[in-house]
Amino acid sequence: MGQPDELLWDSEPRTVIKHRIYRRYLDCWMGKICQSFQHATIVDAFAGPGVYKDGLDGSPVVIAKAFLEHLHSERFNNLSVLCVEKRKDRRDHLESLLKGISRPTKLRLDVLEAGEALARHAQLDAIAHQYHPQTPTLWILDPFNWGGVPFELVRACLRRPRDEVLITWFADEIYRFCEDPSKEAALDRHFGHGAWREARKVRGEGPRKEALLKAYRQGIESLPGNTFTESFSVASKNAHARYSLMFATHDMRGMACFNQAKWRTDPHRGQSANEWTYERPTLFDPEPDLxxxxxxxxxxxxxxxxxxxxxxxxxxxxxxxxxxxxxxxxxxxxxxxxxxxxxxxxxxxxxxxxxxxxxxxxxxxxxxxx
Ligand SMILES: C[S@@+](CC[C@H](N)C(=O)[O-])C[C@H]1O[C@@H](n2cnc3c(N)ncnc32)[C@H](O)[C@@H]1O
Structure with missing residues (x-):
């Protein structure tokens, strides 16, 4: 899908899969974090207008519902959700939509204007950690294209020990551009290193996409402070990843939540879903491949x-x-x-x-x- 110009656009099957992973991860993250810490923050850094043209909830609403519908919601402490959106019409739309969600004061939903990635990050980071420098913060980075998330931004999001990121990683585009000399500098900025070039030696679409993703994960895992990564791929017409949801954390409890979300979404291998066959009924429940x-x-x-x-x-x-x-x-x-x-x-x-x-x-x- 190209970048839509209109205020709202239609969802696609992969949007549903992305939100399933968000919701499953959030159910687990909130269950642990919102009962253990007085304050927690989620920065939905590419928030969108809050709803799709065909009525599917947008990510800020997915987050709000995860909090409000959680089994232990009553016991939750304060959660602040910072919804950052570049376009004014989408911010206005989101703002009016969030006004309609009745909620306790312990759930704050704020709509904020975007700015230049790193400068804006410093401001958001200050808001996210205003009560304590180690307030657990989940950064959701879901742009329309890979240029929206330079590696320096990911590094900044993971600087604090309790911060985690969920990134939409564009396997298709990166695979397509990785042999284009005019894109090399931009890819270096995206990967944070030049070692991704090694992946170009790998033959075949699927294996090369895997090698590129591995190079990206290795870059993140080499950040200071024990950083772990996992990913979940969403495939389209052919079986190769179209994009991946990349998760990074410093804490194995975060990893436990992401792994649980992955296996709930793909009960057979815990690795991927195909947007055209996802949740299509099958004769037998697949056995987990352990x-x-x-x-x-x-x-x-x-x-x-x-x-x-x-x-x-x-x-x-x-x-x-x-x-x-x-x-x-x-x-x-x-x-x-x-x-x-x-x-x-x-x-x-x-x-x-x-x-x-x-x-x-x-x-x-x-x-x-x-
Ligand atoms: C893929 S959509 C987000 C979808 C949303 N996260 C969801 O799952 O419902 C990307 C959004 O980011 C916005 N955007 C683009 N560049 C941005 C930036 N630098 N900062 C914040 N938002 C940006 C776009 O206007 C668009 O609404």
Missing amino acids: SRLRRGFESFAGHARTFESLVNLAQRLGFTEPQVRTTLNEMAEDGLAIRESPVKSKTPWPAASLIRFYVPTPEEDTDKVP
Whole structure:
């Protein structure tokens, strides 16, 4: 889709998928953050007009509803949502729409004018952290094109230890432009380094897009202060990513929320959705593919690991804690994992358990004559 000129534009199937991920992530993030901190902030830095022409809620409304409809909303503390929009007509539209949402004073929804990315970021950062320098802040960066998010902006958004970002990452456009010499300088600004050029050696659309995304994630992960990333891809007519939602955090609890959102959206692989087949009914519910997690655990054969370290590894690989338990159950059934301590426990894998892993014994050769 080109950049629409009108005030409102129609949603597309991928918009619904993007908002599903937002909502699922927010349900988890708010559940943790809004009960633990007196103040939290969400900066919807490319907010839009608040609704699509066909009636779908825009992201500021998705955020407001996540707060108001949350199971634990009553127990929530203060959340300030800063909705930043460049165009005046869209700001006005959003403002009047948000006025119609009845809400408690602890939920603030402000519509703000945009400015030059980095200068504006400094002002927004000051507002977001006005009560405390470590107020947890989620930055949502959802522009119309990749030029809207220079790497310096992402770096600035991740400067504080409790800040996280959700970025719309334009796989299609970046793939298309990566061989164009006139775009190299702009791509350097976007990636924050020149190492993305290595991805041009990779052949095939899907693998090259993956290599470009990996280069982008590596740039973010090299930022100071233990930065972790994950992504969820949205594909279109062909099976390759059209764009990805890129998540970055300094905290494994944030990663746990994003991984949960990914698996709810793609119950089979937790990695991607196709905008044309998403939620189309299938005959059987897909089984989650946990083979990568199992291979990770199998590499511990001959050693013991704490449950906590296994969960940590799983989250870095994009899996969830319940999936750690499922994988351990399956490995225990195959005689490849056993709880070493505690000896007695009501549940098979309590949080403080130590698990020992074993090498599979070779299949017995039944044909052999004794
Ligand atoms: C993809 S749309 C946002 C959609 C919205 N986040 C949603 O999910 O409903 C991008 C919006 O960013 C606005 N925009 C463009 N450049 C901007 C900038 N530098 N700062 C803030 N908003 C900008 C556009 O006018 C447009 O409304």
